Amino acid sequence: MSLFKTYAGLSRDIYYLCLARTINSTGxxxxSLITLVLTLQMGMNVVSAGIFVxxxxxxxxxxxxxxxYLSDVMGKKTIIVIGQLLSAIMIISCSFWSGTLTVGYLLIAVMFFISITRPAYNALIIQLCTEEKERKSAFSLMYLGANLGIAIGPLVAGFFIKDHVNIVFISIGTVFLISTFIIINQVKIGTRKELASTNSEHAGQEEQQRSSQPPSPLFRLLLKNPLxxxxxxxxxxxxxxxxxxSFSLPLQMNHSFGENGAAYYGSVMTINAISVIILTTVILSATRKLTALNSIATGALFYGIGFGALNLLGTFPHFSIVALSTVLWTxxxxxxxxxxxxxxxSRVPDTHQGRFNGLLLFVGCLGYTLSPYLTGIFIKSMDMESVWIIILAVSLFYALSMIILWYIEKSSTRRNEMKPLDHSKSI
Known part of the structure; x- marks a missing residue:
């Protein structure tokens, strides 16, 4: 299916939001910027730079x-705009303190303000889309756009970062400002609601009343939504x-290919980027009728097969295995x-989307933080290739968990005689 047909039918606001996210992701x-600036420009050792990262x-x-939390209380678009504006100001400010340790702290602040916008982006897509198929296309388009930006940004910055780092700072700040300008001027929140409403004054009063209500504690909401x-x-x-x-794979490349490991790992990242660009639309078309849980379970299986295949490098240290593995886990x-x-x-009302997406991203931060430490323990206690069998097992457990969750929900739906979920009761 063509790219146009796959993403046709989304609202104008979604297209502009995804465009803004693509532009923003180039910076x-x-x-990587923290590491490169502190080591290349300031000569800081790897350990000290690692502390900043x-x-x-x-x-x-x-x-x-x-x-x-703030996106639920203040509005999703508002938080995106504030977060990106502050990020732009901070990173442009780095050009005034170039060559000093202040740059490291400013970039940490940039990371904080960028992270604030993440749950707001996700929650805003959910708010702007009314059906699950539409949301699936929107999230797929944003994922594709973000990967395009991430692939282009570091590539271009690499030519300037050593000798012209100020150009990099100003360019990234400008990119953030352009993205923010698009969101301010082109992404209109509540457009559909206004078109559907015959009494805008009543709608405004209802919105004001809803926003004035104190938000429910997150822990209480989780207890009421165990699934x-x-x-x-x-x-x-x-x-x-x-x-x-980003952790075990480069170690495996060094272990299997020695001094060529870094070059091979760079090839892996290229294969990953090309696969994302080529396969995202194809996979969306092929899995359009699958539920989110079934799609995630299938993805977990591909994780397991892809990463698990790297165990074969202990016997057959050929890059062809790595290339096939990369396509599979991608x-x-x-x-x-x-x-x-x-x-x-589909299970949380709009008034709580920000907090739940924020919690999901927080769990993601824990996963990213603990994964290198825990995997390092596995590698230290066994040979390098054996760790991929553990990752295979974890992937299979993850897939099984999603299938069990799908089965529980399906059984519950049948018991409720196929009645739609009442968000007012679940929350």
Missing amino acids: DFVF SMAALISGPGVLLGG VAFFIVVSFLNYFIYMQY IGEILVQTNINLYIA
């Missing part, structure tokens, strides 16, 4: 939680597995990452 490589990773956890809570907790495994591409990445927000979208 969204702060982790770790600080940026840790602060993103509270950032997504705060962003989720959603289970889904969020188990999603830790997704981020734990996915993190292997298919898993596409299936999981484009569907993981859909489950929450």
